[in-house]
Amino acid sequence: MITRIYTALLRLYPRQFRTDFGIEMQAVFEEATTTQQDWTSKALLLLRELRDLPNSILNAYLSNWLRGGNMSNIDEYIKPSTRWQAFWGILPFLAFGISSMIDKMDHIFLPHRQYVEMATYGLALVGLLIGWIRGFPLWSYSYLGWSLLLAWSNTNISIYGVYWEYQVWIPFGITVLTALLWTRSFAPLKKLLRDSWNDWTRLSLTMYTFIAFMFLIYDENHHPYLMILMIVSTLAIAAGAWFFLRSATLKVRVVSIFGGFVAIAAISWVSEATWDWRAYYGVAEVSVPWYVNALRAVISLIFIAIILFWPAIVGIIHRRINRQTA
Numbered sequence: 001m002i003t004r005i006y007t008a009l010l011r012l013y014p015r016q017f018r019t020d021f022g023i024e025m026q027a028v029f030e031e032a033t034t035t036q037q038d039w040t041s042k043a044l045l046l047l048r049e050l051r052d053l054p055n056s057i058l059n060a061y062l063s064n065w066l067r068g069g070n071m072s073n074i075d076e077y078i079k080p081s082t083r084w085q086a087f088w089g090i091l092p093f094l095a096f097g098i099s100s101m102i103d104k105m106d107h108i109f110l111p112h113r114q115y116v117e118m119a120t121y122g123l124a125l126v127g128l129l130i131g132w133i134r135g136f137p138l139w140s141y142s143y144l145g146w147s148l149l150l151a152w153s154n155t156n157i158s159i160y161g162v163y164w165e166y167q168v169w170i171p172f173g174i175t176v177l178t179a180l181l182w183t184r185s186f187a188p189l190k191k192l193l194r195d196s197w198n199d200w201t202r203l204s205l206t207m208y209t210f211i212a213f214m215f216l217i218y219d220e221n222h223h224p225y226l227m228i229l230m231i232v233s234t235l236a237i238a239a240g241a242w243f244f245l246r247s248a249t250l251k252v253r254v255v256s257i258f259g260g261f262v263a264i265a266a267i268s269w270v271s272e273a274t275w276d277w278r279a280y281y282g283v284a285e286v287s288v289p290w291y292v293n294a295l296r297a298v299i300s301l302i303f304i305a306i307i308l309f310w311p312a313i314v315g316i317i318h319r320r321i322n323r324q325t326a
Contacts, residue, residue, distance in 0.1 A: 002046050003030055009053060017060045077199050078248060081138050086245040089139030089205075090238040092127060092146040093212050095120045097234025100216050104226060121150040125175045132179035136192040139245060141202045145209030147172055153213065196314065201253045203311030205244060208257050210307060212237045215264045223275040229267060236263040254309075261304055 006029050010022050032045060081089065099116040124146035131140020154168045179188070196202050216237065218230055240260015247253045 002033060002043070005046065006049060009049070012053070012057050013060050078201070078250060078253065079138075080248040081245040083246075085137065085139045086242050088127065089142050089245045090241045092120065092124050092142055092209070093238045093241055094234060095123050096146065096212065097216050097230065097237070100218060101227060101230050101234075104218070104230070117150065117154065120146070121154065121171070124150060125171055129175050129179055129182075132176075132188050133182055135188050136195065138202060138205070141205045142209060142241060145206035147175070149209050149213055196311075200311040200313075200315040201244075201250065203314065204253075204257055204308050205241070207307050207311065208241060208244075208260070211257075211261050211264070211304060215268050218271070221271060221275075223271050226271075229271045233264050233267045236260060236267060239263075257308055258305075261308065265300075265304075 003026075007026055010018055010025060013022070029049070096117075099120045102116050124143050127140065127143030128147045131137060131143055134140070136144075151169050151172050155166075180186075216230070216233055218226065218233075223229060237260050240256050240263070243256035243259075244253050247256055
């Protein structure tokens, strides 16, 4: 009876795992039960297996989901997107830049900034749903980033005195549920995890949305040429995403997103340096040594680099595992 219970529990493992190790695990368990002299010892053996079962099953599924790909040369795994795919990938960057520009205009029919931003949020969710159904192609990682970022940034916002809390996450949850019902499978999530494991730059594209969000808001900026600066910034950040999606090597991808950050940071610096914000807000002029400004710039650069390239740790871990198992 105990052996039959154990055999039934093996069905909780992935099919491929059962094919590779099921017979061996069952044989080992049967041999272990024969060495026990009484039913109490056998029951304790089964309880120990039950205790270790959740962790064992989780590791089996993770191993099965992340199987595939070869990180010995990541450039062989990276494939460029088509022009249309690249366009869909940069579309949410353009949409957020346009929504930020609309927020700076005097408009009547859109009296609150969050209404415009919510439209971009809706676009991101639609792209996320389509990308999920299609198995998370490369361009969909930008929609994943924007969906999570805009949901997070609009949590606890106030529109006419009414605070949104978890409600802003409801559309995201509906999108996820719709994708699961549509596909009736966890295969897209499996591919998302596997592709992220084999190609860490996909996660960097997701984090690139945070860089765009920070620099495209232009909050409390009243530069006389603000619209021109915002247009150039939007095109610069979208260009970084475009060249990333169209690239076929790791080096070009890294240069693309880092170059997009450097370009938009330079534009932001020009914006801050060419309008008298201290006079606008009535702030006293304070002399700051050049080395303090240089230190601030270096710290900011390091901070942004960490945001963009922390997924590289995934690649480092993967390469070490491959070397150990080779």
